[in-house]
Amino acid sequence: MTPAPRILVFDSGLGGLTVFREIAAARPDAQLLYVADDAFFPYGDHSETALVARVVPLMGELIAAHCPDFVVIACNTASVQALAALRAQYTVPFVGTVPAIKPACAQSASKRIAVLGTRATVAREYTRGLIREFAQGCAVDLVGSADLARLAEQELGGMPAADAEIAAEIAPCFVDRDGRRTDAIVLACTHFPLLLPRLTKLAPWPVAWIDPAPAIARRVVDLAGPAAGVPSGRPAPFIATSGKVPAAPLAAALARFGLAATVAA
Numbered sequence: 001m002t003p004a005p006r007i008l009v010f011d012s013g014l015g016g017l018t019v020f021r022e023i024a025a026a027r028p029d030a031q032l033l034y035v036a037d038d039a040f041f042p043y044g045d046h047s048e049t050a051l052v053a054r055v056v057p058l059m060g061e062l063i064a065a066h067c068p069d070f071v072v073i074a075c076n077t078a079s080v081q082a083l084a085a086l087r088a089q090y091t092v093p094f095v096g097t098v099p100a101i102k103p104a105c106a107q108s109a110s111k112r113i114a115v116l117g118t119r120a121t122v123a124r125e126y127t128r129g130l131i132r133e134f135a136q137g138c139a140v141d142l143v144g145s146a147d148l149a150r151l152a153e154q155e156l157g158g159m160p161a162a163d164a165e166i167a168a169e170i171a172p173c174f175v176d177r178d179g180r181r182t183d184a185i186v187l188a189c190t191h192f193p194l195l196l197p198r199l200t201k202l203a204p205w206p207v208a209w210i211d212p213a214p215a216i217a218r219r220v221v222d223l224a225g226p227a228a229g230v231p232s233g234r235p236a237p238f239i240a241t242s243g244k245v246p247a248a249p250l251a252a253a254l255a256r257f258g259l260a261a262t263v264a265a
């Protein structure tokens with residue numbers, strides 16, 4: 001791996017920023033690039049066939065254009081459906097993001113957890129396989145949210161959603177049945193940690209919210225090694241596949257993450 005690896009961080013939209021910030025903290029010297037496939041957002045509304053047909057060729061174009069040393073798919077919905085096809089198609093290494101069911105079950109004292117993802121992520125066989133393999137006797141409630149990713153994007157764009165809208169999306173995660181009350185919730189969509197202070201505030205009772213981003217950053221360091229150079233101090237490029245230029249509130253939010261929008265698609 002080069003001393004300052006070129007890492008492409010990819011998501012359907014802004015959720016991958018929660019992963020990007022952990023990677024940037026772990027490897028501040030890396031040459032980072034963020035691509036939001038906002039032209040196809042939300043991924044959670046597409047069929048598996050449509051998503052694979054979208055992501056695999058798009059990734060080919062991105063790899064050709066930006067020559068990354070590796071790619072981080074900072075999106076559960078894309079990872080559980082398209083990661084195998086991406087790895088089969090391209091030689092560049094991919095780091096995926098999949099629901100953190102194993103650590104959540106391991107840390108649950110009540111032995112009841114919830115997995116909060118997009119509707120696509122919770123419906124897919126890949127996620128069900130993780131439960132079969134790693135639930136370790138935990139009851140696992142799968143909750144597919146139709147709107148939370150969109151609400152997270154709105155929040156970052158300076159238009160916070162009403163409490164009631166967010167509360168309704170998370171309510172099915174909180175289960176108190178058979179003497180087991182949910183005590184951990186897997187944030188199985190990278191958009192959701194953007195709302196963490198509001199999720200915490202609106203939770204009917206306290207739970208551990210499991211964000212996979214720190215583990216993904218550790219995996220990146222495993223692959224790329226520890227920081228070896230000096231940070232450039234320049235913002236990393238943010239590319240939106242729609243070609244849209246972010247409005248001022250979003251541009252300011254991106255700057256807080258260390259990114260600057262570029263018009264190149």
Ligand code: DGL
Pocket residue numbers: 011012013015016041042043044045074075076077078118121149188189190191
């Ligand atoms: N950020 C994405 C995820 O981790 C998906 C949101 C969407 O596009 O539906 O699943």
